[in-house]
Amino acid sequence: MRYAFYFDQSRCMSCNTCSVACKDWHGVNPGAVRWRKVDSHETEGGFFNLSMSCNHCETPACLYVCTAGAIYKRDDGIVAVDRAICQKIEDCKIECPYDTPQFANNKQEPETIAGSFTRHPMQKCDFCVDRIDNNEPPICVASCPAYALDYGDYAELQDKYPDAVPLTKDDFPYAYKRDAEDNTGPSMLIKKRKGLKIT
Amino acid sequence: MKSFDLLSNLKSKLSITRRGFLHGALAVGASATVVGCEKVDEDTFGKDVEVPIDAIVYGSTGHNCGARCITKAHVSNGRIIKFTTDDTAKYTDGTDVSADSENCTQSRACAKCRGYKHRLYHPGRLKYALKQTKKRGDLSGFVRVSYATALTEVATKHKAITDKYGSESFHSLYACGTIASSYQGGGYTGIWTGMNGIGGKYVGGQLSYTDDYSFHQKSFFGNRYTGYTSETFNAPVVAQHVKNLVLWGSNILSTVNEKAYSWIRSVEKMKLRDPNAKVYFIGPEFVDTGVTLADEWIKIKPYTDVALIMGMLYHMIEKTFETTGEIKANPMLDVKYLDTMVYGFFASPEYWIHIGVKEVKDENNVITTVEVKATGEIVLSEPSQNLEQYNKVDAVPAGRALASYIMGDGNYLGGTYDATGDNATYTSAKFISANPPITRGARCDYLVTAGVGTTPYMYKQDFTTPKTPAWASRITGISETKIKELAEIYANPANHPVASTWAGGQTKQSEGVMTFFAMHSMMLISKVWGETGNVFDRAFGGSRGEAEGNLSVKIDRNVPDNPGSPVIGCTQWLSGIKFAFGDQLTTTNGYTGSYVHDHTVTDVNDRKAYFDDSGVKSLIKWKRDDKGKLIVITDNTSSAKGCYEWDKDSNNKPIYSGVRFILNAGGNILINQHMNPNDSRQVYESLPLASESPTDPDTLCLVSLDNFLSPSPRWSDYIFPATTNWEQEDILGISLGNSIYVPVVSKAPGESKAPYDFTNELLKAYAKIDPRKSGLSTDFTGGVADKSLEMHTKEAFAVASSKAGILQGKTWDEYLKNPFLPRVPNDSVITKSKSKLRTNIDKYIDLSNEDRIGTPFIKVDTSTYSVKHIHQSVNLVGLNNAGYGDMGGGEFSNPETAPDSPSRFTVYSPMFVWRYENRYSKFHGYLATADRGMKNEDSEGDPLVYPIPMYFNYEDYFMDAYGGVDKLPPVNNRFLLTTTHDRYRVHSSQAENPYLRELTHRTVGGDLYSGDDWNEYALLGVEPAEDGKYAIPRLNKAIAENKANATYSEIWMNDIDANKKGIRDGDLVEVSNAIGKVHCVARLSKRCVEGFLGLHQGCWYDPDPDTGVDVGGNCNTLMASRPSRADHGNAQQSAMVEIKRVVV
Structure with a gap:
């Protein structure tokens, strides 16, 4: 089992319903931290929407650099963080090709987690384990008015969406930090939007 | 505000756990009468309010959103802690809900409703009745008064x-x-x-x-002036039939959430059916609808749609006639149809049509007038007998016809009417015998009182200029080639059906009425009407299917009539x-x-x-x-x-x-x-x-x-x-389903x-x-005194649940647990067909005189669109037809002076001018005769309203509105600004919501979504201090205190323009004109055409008390008072501004 997201770029209307529903469900206060981000990228050949959260990589760069041992991978592929033991070293943020790990400030996260090492430990998409363990889709998938998001086992998603391609830096350079390597095996499949003619 | 942070102990949640309240919800239900409810604070006025403690409750929003979708409030300890949306898996007929259908009706809410928690529990919510005691707008002048006192004073x-x-x-x-x-x-x-x-x-x-x-301008123009009416527009029509979908600035994916998926799915199916099918987006700002759906973005300068259309029409005429006026071998336009059925595209003489007379009976059922059937015969001089059986059609002077305006100098229009064939008694072929002889057009001769060389009005200078694709290209910024290509998409039947959408933005521009007039005309002229898929509408999809389980509450009232009054x-x-x-x-x-x-x-x-x-x-x-x-x-x-x-x-x-x-x-x-x-x-x-x-x-x-x-x-x-x-408590009609009762779930x-x-x-x-x-x-x-809406609803429910139907046998609590029933989609196949009018007109034009015998005259009747006998009285009966959209002004003191209907499609409308000049005249008895009605006169004594659609240069509106040419922004710093709706406010509702605000506001120098003034904005409603004064004197406290985390609304700007102006992404900018000044943060984007700025509507006006600059970024601060032409609506999508970086 390898949980993954599917994203239909030809359907996404960058409405941010997924990102707001995610903040609301997970109680992330207003502020810069948002576990799922939606952007419309302007590149040669048109404008391309991307809704992306943690890609729950096969070989997560964040996990391997976390000297506090706060990041771990579940049997079902979900990459999770134990916020209580995070030491806010932030190497995870540096190493992640997608800039996924995030850290709040006092305003956005006024209440400190009881017993945690640091006041604002790393946070990111947890694949809505509280929901999928209950056979409910992640909140972002369930929220999408354009039916542009799906989730499931990576191989099964490939079968279900034969037009989809894996997330790679070649196809989706705007998903990556500029100097990032593309070697973590993201669990993300995308149906690409076709190019746009501008006249 | 308490933070509900699920991450606090993630590991423990990795086992199968779920929050207690979810279990509780299923057990307890959502009823407002369940045990465990609590009363609100003692100071709440009026009746006691009970709210559920732990529940999941169905609801929606009551704002004037483009849609009403389903949200489910998750209530814990009497407080909404989060929202989910519709997840209905089966329709009421037992079939599975499937996103494969373009009619899928699962009602998924958008970000606005998902972020509602921070609106409900916003610290700035008003709590008490307030009275201004100093000067309007002075925050220090508000004092709290009791609700009862305020009511009494207001009533008094x-x-x-x-x-x-x-x-x-x-x-x-x-x-x-x-x-x-x-x-x-x-x-x-x-x-x-x-x-x-x-x-x-x-x-x-x-x-x-x-x-x-x-939609003021669209509603005003209606459908009666031209006779154009769209065919049915729905998602299956797009999926099954449309070949070209042309989005004229459409913004539906952002503004009508209910329809968004229908659009996406039907366009997918359209392309699967026909790989050559295309979606064009024409607009100055490439909004999300375009980003998602378009194959091609045709960049156009704002407010120039009519120029584009005129350029397209020029091309159609050029491809139809030789310069001498003879018809080409393979003409692009159907001249026979235009000559006979489209009044005013070409010049025509005064003529009379035989329309017969209807049978009339008296109160004793005795026939007093014997029916005479219409023959449709055209005569060019007033009949000496039976005049009442004829409908007079006024002449269209050669220099005033729409084609004459388009061609300007009269070239291509010198030909005479075609007298060949044997139907000359009934069609325009009759015009050949006009004396003096008439040609289809001539040099445009609309008057310019001040003289062409003197008038500053650019549109008047252009009367005799041919509106060529080159002319249109200079105005619109679209290439000549593309203008011709668009003309051919519309005029070539091989490219039909063409579905065209108008946008809300077009109906709020200074010349928005003209856009509708021109679009109607263009589609009538190119025959993009009367066949499945040839449509012109704002939106399609979303709700094809019937809803069951509607809850309709009728409250019996004896409401007094409104006394007679004007309607403004x-x-x-x-x-x-x-x-x-x-x-x-x-x-x-x-x-x-x-x-x-x-x-x-x-x-x-x-x-x-x-x-x-x-x-x-x-x-x-x-x-x-x-x-x-x-x-x-x-x-x-x-x-x-x-x-x-x-x-x-x-x-x-x-x-x-x-x-x-x-x-x-x-x-x-x-x-x-x-x-x-x-x-x-x-x-x-x-x-x-x-x-x-x-x-x-x-x-x-x-x-x-x-x-x-x-x-x-x-x-x-x-x-x-x-x-x-x-x-x-409320009853809300859900766009994709039934209307539902929503109880009180959170204390106000x-x-x-x-x-x-x-x-x-x-x-x-x-x-x-x-x-x-x-x-x-x-x-x-x-x-019944104080009878609550809940009581009314329960009574209605008791009736509904006792009758046959989907609610039969349900209890109130069962109903509240899931009141929502999405419509069952109607996915049936739509057969392509012609409308009755189109079929008959196509046939009528070619009928011979011999075949005509017994064939009724065809009248283009915009209310019924049928082949019918008509009577002259129809003209007066139809005078107050709502399709004219007089905005309440359809009360005339002199209706007998109204021009007769030509009984044709109309692209030259004396009625358009007459109604303008006589609107409201029944209320004007107290004025001198010359002052009655509305004065159709500009500052030079020329008309404001003409009988044909024209391109009015935007510079002319701004010159009038800003006080002269010299008051326009300098030529080297001149931008056109529009104010499209984005999806993070409903007009200006939710402008305070931080979950949404952070998506449209940025700190100076900050990246996207750098907004961080959570709980520092819109706090004015917080109670005053002991001395009655408000501690927070400004809407935006962070800006007032000059804090680094202060955020401003984004303004969208083309990156090339910005580079020329020395403006970088994230810079604070001042945008100004003769009307006002605003501050915003620049967002650079290739999604704007050059020379354009996009300041999305709905930010709250927040003038700096010292400088008067609106730091709230309200687009309307830049909008002139001058209303739009012809309809006197709001021209709030029209501004010309300058921009500069503000050094901070």
């Missing part, structure tokens, strides 16, 4: 004003913050506003308005205030008029209605009969015969009612959403306060009902705190009340000061 003031000035002086302002139902709504279907507003009728009547700020255009109420208080709006009192450049203070003092006038001249006190109806003057000796009779003062002068009392129930039009808030503000601040003496009938009174101290309440005299959805702050309860209490207050009003509150609640 209302009575004093309407007793003296008549009910027409009370205006219930267009408001749409709470609109979704007629139970709690404050909008046009609601309690207080518009034609159906019952609140105003209970208190003696009101001045009503027609239409709204969204919805945007002209401020002009009505100026009309009422013209003598007080003086420079001495502080009204300088400095934000309005085409209407002086003297004009205001002289009660010259602005832009003459859209109903404002009608706002005097009227005489009424015993039943309250207006009285028509019948005295033959009176020069005002045919007009309504008016009241007079002791000096025999009319009593200027104007607009003197405004109830603003859940809206922000009062200052924010109306053009030119700087001017509105000056008006309000110059006039004495209402609260100084509630019994004084001579002061303006502004009353607002709101959730926040947003700009409109801020400049009001009285403010009442209001509930919003989730805090008030302080003394907030729902509109239903506010109205009930206000009517009680009325009864105390006016015995004639006693009993009205009980009538309002359905004959």
